[in-house]
Amino acid sequence: MNDSETLSHTQWECKYHVVFIPKYRRKVLYGELRRHLGEVFRQLAMQRESRVEEGHLMADHVHMMVSIPPKYSVAQVVGYIKGKSAIHIARTFGERKRNFVGQHFWARGYFVSTVGRDEHVIREYIRKQESEDKRLDQLHLW
Secondary structure: OOOOEEOOOOEEOOEEEEEEOEHHHOOOOOHHHHHHHHHHHHHHHHHOOOEEEEEEEOOOOEEEEEEOOOOOOHHHHHHHHHHHHHHHHHHHHOOOOOOOOHHHOEOOOOEEEEOOOOHHHHHHHHHOHHHHHHHHHHHHOO
16 A cells, blocks of 8 residues: 655655534534535645545534645644635625634634554544434434
């Protein structure tokens, strides 16, 4: 499994599992916004020479596996994606919906973990996140 990429003098394979939430964990990532954000995240990642390998948008958080070249820090790329997507959301959806306040759409922090050799496990976790959340919600009903 040699999925490494190259820069002019570097061979690399740097993948990260990133999770971030809307401010106050509002459940706003649904409907038209949900369908629209995946492509926005992919385009913004490409502008930083990164690639969204896998992703899933839940109603109140985002899971992504992102491949980031070593010349960029994770904080630079995630900050860029969150900042530019917040501006895009405010411009695109701001007139039609309340509580989209531009740069304040996303909460300040995020979770990040390196992906190592268990990449297929993390991909599967991201894919099945929604069904797992529903299953856990059902357990709490009792």
